[in-house]
Amino acid sequence: MSTLVFLEHHGAGIQKASLGVLSKAASLDPDTSAVIIGSGVSGLAAEAARYGAARVFIADDPNLEAPLPQSRVDVLADLVASHGFSNVLFGASVLASDIAGALAARLDAGLNWDLTGIDLEGGALVGTRSALGDTVLVDVAWTAEPRLGLVRSGSFEPTERAAAGTVENIAVNLQDFSTKAKMVEQAHAEQTGPSIEEADILVAGGRGVGSPEAFKELEDLAGALGGAVASTRAVVDSGWYPYQTQVGQTGKTVAPKLYIACGISGAIQHKVGMQSSQVIVSINKDANAAIFDFSDVAVVGDLHDVVPKLTALVAERKG
Amino acid sequence: MKIAVCVKEVPDSGPLRRIDPATKRIDRSGDKSLNTFDLNAIEEALRINEAAGGGEVVLVSLGPERALDSLRKGLAMGADRAVLISDDGAAGSDLVATSYVLAEAIKRESPDLVLFGQQAGDSDGAVLWAAVADRLQLPVVSQISELTIDGGTATAKRQTEFGYDTIQAPLPAVLAVSDALNEPRYPSLKGIMGAKKKPQDVVSLGDLGVPADRAGEAGSRTAVSALNPPPSRGDTLKIEDDGSAAQKVLEYLIERKLV
Ligand SMILES: Cc1cc2nc3c(=O)[nH]c(=O)nc-3n(C[C@H](O)[C@H](O)[C@H](O)COP(=O)(O)OP(=O)(O)OC[C@H]3O[C@@H](n4cnc5c(N)ncnc54)[C@H](O)[C@@H]3O)c2cc1C
Ligand SMILES: Nc1ncnc2c1ncn2[C@@H]1O[C@H](COP(=O)(O)O)[C@@H](O)[C@H]1O
Numbered sequence: 279m280s281t282l283v284f285l286e287h288h289g290a291g292i293q294k295a296s297l298g299v300l301s302k303a304a305s306l307d308p309d310t311s312a313v314i315i316g317s318g319v320s321g322l323a324a325e326a327a328r329y330g331a332a333r334v335f336i337a338d339d340p341n342l343e344a345p346l347p348q349s350r351v352d353v354l355a356d357l358v359a360s361h362g363f364s365n366v367l368f369g370a371s372v373l374a375s376d377i378a379g380a381l382a383a384r385l386d387a388g389l390n391w392d393l394t395g396i397d398l399e400g401g402a403l404v405g406t407r408s409a410l411g412d413t414v415l416v417d418v419a420w421t422a423e424p425r426l427g428l429v430r431s432g433s434f435e436p437t438e439r440a441a442a443g444t445v446e447n448i449a450v451n452l453q454d455f456s457t458k459a460k461m462v463e464q465a466h467a468e469q470t471g472p473s474i475e476e477a478d479i480l481v482a483g484g485r486g487v488g489s490p491e492a493f494k495e496l497e498d499l500a501g502a503l504g505g506a507v508a509s510t511r512a513v514v515d516s517g518w519y520p521y522q523t524q525v526g527q528t529g530k531t532v533a534p535k536l537y538i539a540c541g542i543s544g545a546i547q548h549k550v551g552m553q554s555s556q557v558i559v560s561i562n563k564d565a566n567a568a569i570f571d572f573s574d575v576a577v578v579g580d581l582h583d584v585v586p587k588l589t590a591l592v593a594e595r596k597g
Numbered sequence: 598m599k600i601a602v603c604v605k606e607v608p609d610s611g612p613l614r615r616i617d618p619a620t621k622r623i624d625r626s627g628d629k630s631l632n633t634f635d636l637n638a639i640e641e642a643l644r645i646n647e648a649a650g651g652g653e654v655v656l657v658s659l660g661p662e663r664a665l666d667s668l669r670k671g672l673a674m675g676a677d678r679a680v681l682i683s684d685d686g687a688a689g690s691d692l693v694a695t696s697y698v699l700a701e702a703i704k705r706e707s708p709d710l711v712l713f714g715q716q717a718g719d720s721d722g723a724v725l726w727a728a729v730a731d732r733l734q735l736p737v738v739s740q741i742s743e744l745t746i747d748g749g750t751a752t753a754k755r756q757t758e759f760g761y762d763t764i765q766a767p768l769p770a771v772l773a774v775s776d777a778l779n780e781p782r783y784p785s786l787k788g789i790m791g792a793k794k795k796p797q798d799v800v801s802l803g804d805l806g807v808p809a810d811r812a813g814e815a816g817s818r819t820a821v822s823a824l825n826p827p828p829s830r831g832d833t834l835k836i837e838d839d840g841s842a843a844q845k846v847l848e849y850l851i852e853r854k855l856v
Pocket of ligand 2: 635715725
């Protein structure tokens with residue numbers, strides 16, 4: 279058995295999720311390699327060695343500068359073909375999901391996503407994932423090699439486990455279609471205001487808030503409670519509220535004492551960012567909303583009625 | 598422009614969604630509807646062609662024959678026709694098999710653009726477009742929250758963990774849209790009446806020339822071995838708002854010393 283872990287990097291650092299997967303993989307399989315794909319990335323190899331990579335493959339090419347998936351699929355497919363890895367693992371992200379999905383097709387290999395656990399059974403990789411909006415836990419397996427897995431972010435903490443980390447530079451051969459999509463403007467970390475990660479109380483608004491103006495209702499409640507306002511991707515993508523307030527898989531992970539979810543359906547990608555909150559109160563018009571499955575208090579009602587009333591009551595109590 | 602939109606029928610959300618312990622597949626016997634995330638993809642296809650003053654929108658789906666009921670919603674919105682790949686041999690297809698079958702069906706249409714929704718409400722995979730694009734050897738852009746099609750080029754804004762990228766791709770391309778890209782229209786009465794008469798092709802794997810070992814369980818590389826209940830968060834206090842919900846929430850928060 280041998281395992282390859284894709285290490286995603288942004289700027290000068292490797293993503294924590296990738297390092298978590300690497301150290302977990304290395305704990306199961308001593309023959310674990312890592313691959314770093316980009317432009318000017320050889321300096322990152324040492325970090326991979328610190329988290330358990332016996333070998334570190336470096337694909338360094340100016341054409342790999344932009345973090346786009348398809349060129350990375352070409353590199354990974356060649357690497358798997360020449361080394362015959364049994365397992366190829368990824369920490370979930372927007373980029374990694376696109377790479378893993380395409381690599382599955384390229385290699386006709388099975389991909390299990392949203393893994394929260396991986397283990398060995400009779401020498402073969404098996405996984406655990408949750409399904410149907412976390413209403414069921416599923417043990418999953420692969421029926422052939424290579425076994426491709428996308429690990430849900432936050433599942434494994436990076437732990438240092440020194441390994442040889444022998445560096446090997448690999449040749450880069452890109453397919454024509456893989457370089458057709460071009461990065462015109464790459465995301466850069468936006469300037470930071472007060473961070474929602476620090477707040478003890480978050481009042482979070484989803485698309486159910488209905489308009490950017492109506493976020494004032496949530497700001498008032500947050501003000502009365504001494505908290506901050508958070509949001510969902512649907513809200514941020516609509517331009518209603520700033521990106522820095524987004525909670526979830528592609529946003530921030532928060533764990534306040536109190537999370538009040540207003541007009542949020544409770545999609546799994548949102549849940550992963552807030553499920554560690556101590557108390558979750560949710561307000562939704564739809565009695566079947568998934569958010570109620572993991573709430574301590576579930577209010578079936580219109581947030582435009584409940585939120586202003588609650589604000590008034592809290593303000594009155596605080597005098 | 599000819600636009601193929603990949604859409605899926607999914608079980609309605611709610612308490613009845615479950616996995617059948619016998620087959621370890623999603624129980625598809627209950628109420629079903631068109632995956633809501635796919636409505637944004639249909640809407641975008643309609644808008645692109647409306648802006649261009651013409652074109653064709655073809656819905657492409659893999660699923661049981663009953664899924665035609667759900668596809669009709671897309672036809673009622675304004676899509677021109679539907680292609681449903683339906684075959685007992687395709688049941689239980691995973692990503693590898695589904696992407697293979699869909700790609701074969703899309704190749705037959707040779708569209709200028711292939712659109713996907715942001716995720717299937719039942720599988721939550723958000724990985725299928727990348728697999729299909731690889732099989733079609735076309736550029737792919739996902740998570741699109743703003744899109745312009747200008748001549749033969751798509752310019753897309755998409756969210757990643759670091760903020761928003763802008764990416765350009767020449768057509769034909771495979772694009773997956775965010776559910777915030779647009780507001781899907783409701784079908785008009787006329788649209789609903791007209792939907793039944795629009796072409797709805799049900800094709801088999803044989804019709805597409807898909808070998809039996811590329812679809813269904815034979816064509817799949819993953820398996821579900823056991824089902825377990827998820828860890829529970831404990832009891833939920835349910836409050837139906839009759840005007841007093843805010844008061845009840847306040848009492849709960851006071852009890853927990855949160856106010
Ligand atoms: C790869 C990927 C990454 C993602 N990353 C993230 C992420 O980081 N964060 C994130 O949040 N999402 C993320 N998503 C998107 C996620 O899947 C959902 O689409 C999103 O969370 C939905 O946001 P929402 O709950 O605001 O909107 P919706 O799902 O539209 O829910 C709105 C809710 O409001 C309720 N409502 C409407 N009106 C009212 C009212 N007046 N009073 C009370 N309730 C009302 C409705 O019943 C509904 O339940 C990601 C998706 C993908 C594919
Ligand atoms: N069986 C299917 N037939 C056609 N399109 C599908 C099917 N399953 C998923 N899709 C499309 O792929 C998108 C992502 O699905 P998934 O990767 O399963 O979350 C959906 O929003 C649909 O556009």
